[in-house]
Amino acid sequence: MVKEWKVKKVEELSKLIESYPVIGIINMQKMPAPQLQAIRKELKGKAKILMSKKSLMKRALEKAKKEGIKGLEEYLKGQPAFIFTEMNPFELFKYIKENKTPAPAKAGDIAPKDIVVNKGNTGLPAGPAIGQLSEVGIISKVQDGKIHVVKDVTVVKEGEEISANVAAVLNMLGIHPMEIGLDLLAAYENGVIFDKKILDIDEEEYRRRLNECIVSAINLSLNSSYLTKLTAPMAIQKAYLEARALALEAGVYTKEVMDELLAKAYREAMSLKKMITEV
Template sequence: MRESINQKKKLVVELAAELSKAERVALVSLNRLPARQLKSLREDEGLDLRISSKNIVKRALEKADKGLEKLIDYFKGSCALLFPKKDVFKLSIELSKKREPAFAKRGMTVKKDVVLDEGPTQFMPGELMTELTEMGVKVSPKGGKITIMEPSIIVKRGEQVSKQVADLLFKLGVKPVTTGLELVAAYDNGSIFTSKELDIDVEEFMNNLLNAHAGALNLAYNTNMVNKLTIKLLLRRAFSQASNLAREAGFLTKSNVNEVLAMANARAGALVKQIKWEVKG
């Protein structure tokens, strides 16, 4: 018994020493993580994953001090520690890429709408067709198979999956959720970041960034703000406006001489036709 206690104390001291030296520490949830996937993640050389009892981890965080004890507030269920070499936002993106599609289980809260896509299923009309209809899914028997007539949302983002829906999705082979290490909170050089702050949709972020850039560029262009991004656009517009003004005024330059002469020739031709018509009249 005493030997076991001494061993635990040693583990706390060793883990606390590592935590004290670390610039970044991430707290990850192991909840609902399949054993096969956990084994694969533990063998991943790119992830420095430490799994220990909750009490040992908590005591090590308290002993390490320097603000790491704040991570204890985010403990929920089964958790582990990661010692990332890169910043925690890049870690969040990396972990999201390692997540794997999985069947939804009863009680799970989905992070996005669960949609049944339009198209045929492998099932013949029967009880399943009735079940789908009761859920508001438009179906029709075509070619001896149940066919979903249009995309249908059966669980909305933020809602929990019921047993009936979980069973249905399993039958249809639909895997609407993903499993993997879930970043709960992270310490990065004195700052604590929560899962909401770290959960970045890269595609959405890039689209927002591009839209913001386009809006700023448009505003700068329309207000004649000169910078390295607008200078060429503004000069091109100024040149176009000056060229139009010179052409309309009949002012000859090297760049518009042919165009102005062609315009003058066209006007002269029109005037000649008008004079001939008036003489005949």
């Protein structure tokens, strides 16, 4: 017989799934309780986080009537939790990504990006620390009684495991390369599931590509004489400038170019007069 609290939990989760337009799956693994409380407080009024057993979360997804919602089951990994919100998935991912805090590295952690120790004064006094730095490939020297790193060194590359020695050195130098925050694995909206790889947009790159597309579309419209509401004024201006240039080149007398034709004729006459005078 299924325990009553499990039935109630599934019912609660399924109702929330039906109530909110956007449902996300987040991984809470290695999330310290104090940071989680701070995040909950920060998200108050924007999103609701609810943790439960994977089996109960799966049942809630199966019970929900939303089309395609069951596809979230494959993202129930690590220590999953639901996040319910009215923010669109991209807005939600951006908000979560921007609200992560630095944390010290521990042995066994996976580097989220290249970890670089920059050259310069470490602030550490001369002593055993020099040997610790050397063990992880950091060349240093003593200057004015303090240890200085001679050149920038990448001690761990993105995706590599952080060793105990490297973690100790990073902590000694006050470098906190890890990030504590929610890890949004996927989000559902209107029958579509957005994976984190889709949600993680480089906004600057997106704007650059969008601008390139706009310029290419305008050029295609103008060069093919396929006019639109946007390009019609540009095409008229282009045609006017080309017609004007042709009139000047061919000496066609119109009121638009008459002044310039007269000025051109005057310059040519003055040039000719000078040549005759010199002869």
